[in-house]
Amino acid sequence: MKLLMIIGGYLCVFTGTELQPIDISEFHGKKIEFANVEPGLIYFPAFRKAGKMQAFNYPFLLKEDSIEYFIPDTTRKRCVVLTRKYPIGRNPMFLGTAVGVKIEGANRKDFRDAELLCQVVDTPKINYNILFPTVQKKFRYVRYSAPEEKQIQVGEWYMYGIDTETAIAPEKIWANHPLSDIHKKILSLLTDDDWSSFYMSAVKGEQLIFDLGIPQILSHFILIPRNDDNYIHLGDRYELFYHGGIKGWISLGKQIAEGTELYYEGVPDGALLWLHNHTRGKEERCFYMKDGKQLFI
Numbered sequence: 001m002k003l004l005m006i007i008g009g010y011l012c013v014f015t016g017t018e019l020q021p022i023d024i025s026e027f028h029g030k031k032i033e034f035a036n037v038e039p040g041l042i043y044f045p046a047f048r049k050a051g052k053m054q055a056f057n058y059p060f061l062l063k064e065d066s067i068e069y070f071i072p073d074t075t076r077k078r079c080v081v082l083t084r085k086y087p088i089g090r091n092p093m094f095l096g097t098a099v100g101v102k103i104e105g106a107n108r109k110d111f112r113d114a115e116l117l118c119q120v121v122d123t124p125k126i127n128y129n130i131l132f133p134t135v136q137k138k139f140r141y142v143r144y145s146a147p148e149e150k151q152i153q154v155g156e157w158y159m160y161g162i163d164t165e166t167a168i169a170p171e172k173i174w175a176n177h178p179l180s181d182i183h184k185k186i187l188s189l190l191t192d193d194d195w196s197s198f199y200m201s202a203v204k205g206e207q208l209i210f211d212l213g214i215p216q217i218l219s220h221f222i223l224i225p226r227n228d229d230n231y232i233h234l235g236d237r238y239e240l241f242y243h244g245g246i247k248g249w250i251s252l253g254k255q256i257a258e259g260t261e262l263y264y265e266g267v268p269d270g271a272l273l274w275l276h277n278h279t280r281g282k283e284e285r286c287f288y289m290k291d292g293k294q295l296f297i
Contacts, residue, residue: 011037012044012053014274016086016284019044019053039064042272042286042297058245059272059286061297070288072242072268080292082240082262083126085275086230086283087296094226096123098154100147101223103131105139107215114143117218126260127155127195127227128234130220136162138215142170145207152201152208156224157190159210162217167191176207196229229281232257236279240264242271243286249274 011034012019023034037043039062046053061068098120106114117133142159146152158167173187180202187208189199232238236257241249252264267273267289274286287296 010046010048010053012046012055013041014044014059014286016274016282019046019055021046021053037062040297042070054246055243055248056246059243070243070270070272072244072271074268076269077266078269079263079265080267080273080289082264082275082294083232083260084230084294084296085238085277085281086228086285089228091127091227091230092123094153094228095125095127097146097150097152098129098223098225099123100150102143102145103133103221104143104145105133105135105137105218106141106143107139109141109211111141111143111209115139117142118221120223124223124225127224127229127231128260129223129225131223132220133218136217138217140212140215142210142212142218143207144210146201146205148205151204152206153198153226154190154223155195155198155226155229156193156222158222159212160219160221162219167222168212168216170210171213172211174209175201176209177203194229195224195227195233198226200226228283230283232260232262233277233280234259236277238262239276239278240267241274241276242268243274254278 009024010021011023012021042059042061044055044059045057046055058069058071060070099122101120103117103119104111104114105117115135115137117135118131144152144157161168183202186199189197234257237254238257239254240252240262242252244250252267255262272286272288274284276284285296287294289295
C-alpha cells in the first residue's frame with residue numbers, strides 16, 4: 001500500500017461505463033491525501049458535478065515507485081490495431097480446447113471411407129476462425145472429433161457448401177456415444193449466433209457427426225471455440241475514445257467491424273483508450289498501447 005498525494009476530491013476507477021469513486025478526502029490547501037491506495041491500477045482524479053463524476057486531470061497508472069500519467073499528445077498520432085475490448089482472461093485456455101480437433105468427410109455413415117479435411121494444430125489467436133478443407137470432393141457426412149484427452153467446447157460451428165453463402169443446416173446430428181437429453185438440446189448452441197454460449201461434451205474424445213442430407217463439396221468451416229465474445233465481433237458497431245483529462249472521453253469515431261480487427265487512424269500518443277461496443281456486451285475496460293499491442297490493467 002502507498003500514500004498518494006493528488007489534487008482533487010474523489011479517487012475513481014473506470015468501470016467500463018462510468019467513473020466509480022472509491023475514496024474521498026478533504027482538501028489541505030490545493031492537495032488532498034488518499035491513504036492505502038493499491039498500486040497496479042489506473043485511477044481518475046475527479047469531482048462531482050450534477051450528480052456525476054467528472055475528471056479534472058488526466059488518468060494515471062499508479063506503480064510501486066512512480067506515477068505514469070496518460071496525457072494524449074495530439075501533435076503525434078498513429079494508427080492502432082484493436083482486437084479486444086476487455087482483458088484476455090482465460091480465453092487462451094478456452095481457445096486451446098480446439099487444438100487437435102479433426103474435421104473429416106465421408107459418404108458412409110460408419111466413416112469407413114473417411115478423409116481428413118482439416119485439423120487444428122495450434123491455439124487460435126482469436127475466437128472467429130475459418131477452416132478450409134484440403135479435399136475438394138462431395139461428402140454427405142462431416143465428423144468433428146476432439147482429441148482423446150479433451151472435451152468438445154465450441155461456441156459456434158458452421159459448414160458452408162461451395163455453391164451457397166448460407167450455412168448448411170444438417171438434417172441430423174449424433175455422437176459416437178449416446179447423448180443425454182440435455183446434451184441433445186444444447187447442440188442447438190452450436191448455431192444460435194451467440195458467440196459466448198457454448199456446447200460442452202460430457203465426455204472426452206467425443207465425436208459429433210453431421211448429416212448434410214446430400215453429398216456436397218464443402219468450401220469452408222467457421223469454428224468459434226468457447227470464449228467470452230470480447231474479441232472484435234463481425235458486424236458489430238464500435239466506437240473508440242481517448243481520455244482528454246478535464247474534457248473526459250473524446251470519440252475517435254465509430255466503425256462497423258468488417259473483420260476480426262479494427263483499424264483506427266489519428267490516435268494520440270500516450271493516450272488512455274476505451275473501445276465501446278454499441279451492439280452487444282457489457283464487459284469493457286480502458287487500455288493503452290505499447291509496442292503496437294493493447295495493454296489492459
